[in-house]
Amino acid sequence: MTENNKKGTYNPPLKGVVVLEFCQYLSGPSAGLRLADLGARVIKIENPNKGDLCRILPIKNQWVGGDSLLFHTINRNKESYTANLKSQEELDGIKNLIKKADVLIHNFRPGVMAKLGLGFDEVNKINPRLVFAEISGYGNSGPWAKKPGQDLLVQAMTGLMYASGDKDNAPTPFGLAIGDILCGLQMVQGIIAALIYRNRSGKGVKIELSLFESLLDFQFESLTTFFVSGKKPSRSAVNNAHPLLGAPYGIYECLEGHIAIAMVPIENLQETIACPGLDNYTQEMVFTHRDEIKALIADHLKSRKADYWLTLLREKGLWVMDLKDWKRMRAEEGYQKMQLEQDVNLDNGRTITTTRCPILIDKNRLLSSKSAPLLGKDTDRIKVEFKLKNLQS
């Protein structure tokens, strides 16, 4: 047991695990971030010219020094090591680093790592205990293998755009990079499971995921329903919130504000809101007459403010919530009590505020004030620490 543990303080679960992150943008780096927050040491391996291209990809033109705020958000709590992988000497340095690492993650297009001599078979010879993790867009074979693995493309191609929005709307994407994020999260699952196996068996493991398979898995309920019924999921014409769920499931506009109503039996809803015409419908009709029922409810709820309905429905224990924007959410006591934010300290004395890891371990919030690294910031230190010069392979 560690010193910390004897004192009863928190012992990070992945302490001592060294992760080499050959990744750019979001999918791989978000996996690296989660592993770092769980206690691993994550070293970004970057090209000495520009590094992770996310460094120069800003959103809303927000910058933190020379790097984008976006890069800082995804890459806090990591180190940066630069190497030109086309130089034999620097490649040898990387191979020596791989000897001492536990995990290697990359999200290059298929074939790129193998061409560099860093494919699974090669690195498994260098370090047979290594967990090798690979993220692609669409897997390594088939007609789409070379297609760019970008989130919106994958959303379009997996049918996901027919889940959101109303029936008459154009296909409606998720306004966040769900494919990248989910794939990164699943990679973390695969990596830690492989580490458990590695520790028990001594054998390294190769883990592969693609954005495409992650987004199919994401829709496993809808896909299975489609396989069984042969019918494509159909978005509700009124306030669609989930193609597989019956009335009243949806978000409703009120005289002021909006209210979300989840699975609430029609009879209970009617007893509470006394919606004209709703008593002609029974629970058996929530799929067959979904749009009619929802249209009636939508009309009726417009007559009062969201707060009014919320109070009324909550008193009966029914599943409702008012729609908030981020400002209103952040002002709530329930938000503040949870300490959902943390500050990251930058080298120049500035701080940025971001979210924290959503996993609580032994009641500890996993916080880290360590900022994202400048490009190559840790190269020299890592060379000395891992004795990369003296260990030519």
Next chain:
Amino acid sequence: MKLLEGIVIVDFSQFLSGPSASLRLADLGARVIKIEKPRTGDICRQLYVSEIKLEGESTIFHTINRNKESFTADLKDEGDREVILKLISQADVVMHNFRPGVMEKLGLGYETIKSDYPQIIYAEISGYGDSGPWEKLPGQDLLLQSLTGLPHLNGNRNQPPTPMGVSVVDILAGTHLAQGILAALFRKDQTGEGALIHVSMLESSLDFQFEVYTTFLNDGEELPQRSSQNHAHAYVAAPYGVYQTADGFLILAMGNIQVLKDLLECPGLAPYQDPGKWFALRDEIKRILAAHLLTETTAYWLGILEPADIWCAEVLDFEKLMEEEGYQVLEMEMITKTSNGSEIKTTRCPIRINGEFLLSKKGAPFLGEHNDAISKEFNLK
């Protein structure tokens, strides 16, 4: 290959969030035993969607709970509780997604279990966290989406706030819980310590939004503005969006407007030379593009854009998707079979290990199907 061979998980969770976590762990090789209430079981068994059923139970239940076992116990009955504790004494992980306080009331809270079995990994999902005024509110996907602002990110600006049409918060919370459980299992192998893992849907939904929400936190709390048309992401410049063509829809991801002008022969885009303005002027640019793309078919446009390495794709629905070779080569489908022979086609685990798919033919268990076998094996009676 079973990475988690030998790991036993006692799972009290219902619906989607917890059960989707244990499904992943089962596919990775763990043994998952669902503890269910006699007679009714996991409420998801009766949660029908689109009226589709399998053997009188919801197909959704069968999808989420394949590759698991079922053991029934009345947790309010002292004898049954003792049996469950005996099972827990031989397990690695206990998990649940009851509202805060429920397991404590049943005498199965973390502190109780830990005092007898300090090596247990105890994992729980709540709606809104371990304290605070929302603690007792129902933790349901659409409610959490609404609370955390997700509907303000989807759909065009003139459309109402648009929720994401998959139970995304449930699925993410389950994914995060599985991460925490795995990390704790790894630590237990090193140090012998047990752990309490807690994930709330509230935290999971915020984590999902971490890129854009961090922007909001650092730009003086400016709220996201959806595009007025062809919306796909509130923070990404034109042309990023979904466009109708003469016979369907295509998407354009990040791209250079001037390159698109030339490739698509769309002179209307000529004034938009400065990449720095493609965000501020995204609605104008998209309007011009949208009108132009309507004039030809999807295949026509992709025939020009794809060879030029423009990030684009046709928008597919499930039927079209399944006709694609790119889908078929991934072999995402598999057939599972319940103990009495009913088959159901579903999707496999997306993770590949050493080049192999993780497949399991084992269908979801019937309520209490494994009571006798588990009682015997774990010597519970």
